[in-house]
Amino acid sequence: MKTSLSKQQDNRKEIELFIGPQHPASGHMRFIGRVDGDIFTNFIPDPGWVHRGIEKIAENRKWIQIIPLVERAAILDAANMNIGYVIALEKLLDIEPPPRAQYLRTLLCEINRITSHLYGFGIAGIMIGSSTFYMWPFADREPLIDIAQLITGARLTYSYMIPGGVRRDLPQGFKEKALKALKYIERRLNNDYFRIFFDNPVTKARYQEVGVLKRDDAIRLGIVGPNLRASNVKYDVRKVEPYAAYPELEFDIAYEKEGDCYARLLVRVEEIRQSIKIIRQILDALPQGPIIHKKYEKLVSLRKLEEYQKTGIFGLPAIFTVLRPPAGEVISRVEAARGELIFHIISTGELRPYRLRMVTPSFRNIVLFRELISGARVMDFPAIYGSIDYFPPESDR
């Protein structure tokens, strides 16, 4: 050996390991680790490889044009990104959407939460080598994406919520299809997933007592979402500061006590169950009425109004192109699939926001890499990464 590898080891017994950005498991991400034998003595996450500058771009977009923009932060979780921004905008505009719109928003958010968690399962599965548990959750997203497509007309980038309501009503025969999809996913989750993966002794060996995040550490580091709840903190924005239709719906906060990788996965399983419960309630108790605030209902053209009454597709009023919310500062928080999403918006009464701050859950969880993987074994790195459900584009924004 004539080169770096041996040179580096001259007076240290550690080697420096660069994982990513071109690595099968790193995602759009780089990690710099120091390995001593089989142990990472230090592990530093280095994000920013898919940074798109959403905060800067938002300062140059009209208020309504930011809706598709913020969705791009986490394309898997578009509805939750969307609702976070729209709630903030509505607070500025001081309007409240009608109840049916609230329910429809919640419906889409919960569908999105399930698909997002399933995606996370798939990644977690392939990270520790279970190819079947990679394919299954990805395949099972398909029925749910299909029903989301029925509501919104798009598979992932819904842009469904607009200030004052939602863009479309449910199509005919939606409830039956949605119930079928829910039944399917419930059966798969409770039987097949557990048998092939969660109860599989290999999975348990890889996950249990690995990457333990204690309650105090989780709070100290400001972790959010399922990762926080897996460390026995019962914090869920849907309960703490209910938005949309959540105050009227019944569900429990999913939480676990252990704080290890396995607990983090089980919290997500329980959240999917709760989401299914929420969707069932919504489908049963969907209130009748308009889907858009009446202030905007009057503003669309007659032709569009006719269409709205006939097909339930509401056209955007022309005023949206020149929307000028009054000057002010607003902070909104919602529970996205990976945790709490914060929008902090400063408006100066212009066509465009003066400053839009978006703090995504993945970005707040990024510190976990350093905290959990430093001191873990090399083979624990993918297990912990998978269990955190970290999504680089969401973190980078």
Place this chain on the structure above:
Amino acid sequence: MNIDEVSRVFKDLKSMIEPEAQISILSSNRLIITTSTDKLELIANLLKNYGFDHVKSVTAIDYPMKNIIEISYLISSFNNLNLSKIILTLKTLIDRNKSISKSLYKVWPSVEFLERETYDLMGVFFEEHPENTSLILPEDYKDIRPLRKDFKLIK
């Protein structure tokens, strides 16, 4: 959470932090505390002892006309579920040209990456931050920081 409780917290905080800082109500459960940079850590410690245990966001806002940068820490609690219904904004103004502020890493370790990002994209240097290095931009980035208002996007 009803208004009474917010006003109770409001009163508590008011008696605790005045006269070093001013507190006001933004909306039903959003409070704002404004203070100067050198008192920041003091106030932060008081707030932490009161029960605010983590930082949700560090927002830096550039006002080139007034020649200031406003830094807001959004603070709340995980432990105390009553406090967690409030989001408290801890605000401080710094000189735009110098743009140096005090890091709150010692008080709330959860600011680490948020402050680093603010340093990276807004160019606010946080004293006593363990790692004031770039997070997203290239390490040798010398240009105007992208979130400053004088950084223009080419259309």
Place this chain on the structure above:
Amino acid sequence: MIIKIINNFYHHIRAILIGLKYLLSPGIRITLKYPDELPILPENYRGMLKLNNELCISCGLCSQICPAGAINLKLFEHEQTKQVGRHPEVDYKRCIFCGFCIDICPSKALELTRIHDAAFYVEDELYYEVNRLIIGPKIDPPCMRSKYVISEIDEVRGIVYRNA
């Protein structure tokens, strides 16, 4: 200890059995053989655009709301009707299929089509001038044996594809 070993063994067997079950049970598959099987999308799918130039009132709202800046307005004179107006052109290199333009169009001049395969051999073809926008997207099936299928949600098999 013994209980743990037995429990582990039991779960090993269960995992292998569920694998065998899926191996031996007939035809559960969710893959759509895309170029061979083309899905028929739901009616309100947000695909590519089509312009009805007779309805267009040249208000330019579509261009103003487009978040991606994909719509430009252009002065256009129709060959037969000699109708003149500033009509939209769509650049599918930029379009993100959000459908805002369709929703905001006050006269319903812009319509949805259910075609989403905006893939072309020549880059310039991605730019839809008014002429082509009026005709609307016509995309040939990507391969000879393509056939259309309808996807249906199924309680047991997730999704089944039926021939249309």
Place this chain on the structure above:
Amino acid sequence: MEIVDLILNILLHPSIFVPLIFPGFITILIIIILLIWAERKVAAKIQMRIGPLYVTRRFGGILQLLADLLRYMFAEVITSKDSDKFIFIASPIVALTATLLPLAVIPAGSLLGIELIALRTNISLLAALALSSLTPIFIIIMGWASNNKFALMGSLREGHLMISYEVPLYLSALSVAILHGSLDIVDIVNNQQRVWTVLINPFAAFSFFISVIMSTSRFPFEITESDSELVAGPYTEYSSILYGLVMGVPYMRLYVFTLLFVDLFLGGWYPLIDGFSSITLIIKVLIILLFSVFLRSVYPRYRLDQAIRIGWHILFTLSLISITLSLLIIGWVM
């Protein structure tokens, strides 16, 4: 005509026929092509996919691997600047050869009346085991010669695993030898005419099988090349046909070990089909092979230390138990 006869005679002579045609090289190639295709199809079936399809659509993409191999053939062989080039290129070839060596002493029944064993010795079991332990060394060398951190770590893992699976592997094989009182595999198989070893000493079979799974890096012990942290382990730097070779090595090893497993535990070529006893053998081999590749779609992979623990705690104990059992049975019978 005499020349044709001569060639036929040479070809059909066991010492040529066995390593070259059956159960040697050509059979291995065919079986590997089918096996990898089957592995992908089985995984696809379980995972609700289709799997390889577009190469020979009518036969479900059975020639996919052949197409891949052709592609590997025509790809450029890239050796990185810092690698030890000679060893880097030589070690996959040597590893391949070393993997095939045990076939010389493993009997494979008879075909058309020819006894299929290239070299009959009375210590063939020992010889087979000894020859089979050559391959891991070359895998370790591959990782070292690549001069890549991931490859090196993969090699180290192979080294760690090697010492933990080889001991139980040999001990459980030896327990069979004790049971049948012979180190000659032909004798061992002939002894199983009435009852298979797996029924007499299941512990030995179990620990042998798990060790084989471990040594050929099948799931759940696919640790050497675990792609989620080591990219491809020792094979990270390999490309083109060399990659084809190194990827073939574990499969060939699996085939060789399966042959041995069937001979030792599943009664080899019994029950007999007159003159074609190899067919019985190959059917059993195929079933075991299919089961081994099927495990891929059931399991994630164990962690390195867990695999080593399984090797030393469980498999080693089991192999000791199996030796004791063999001794007890021998003592009881005598």
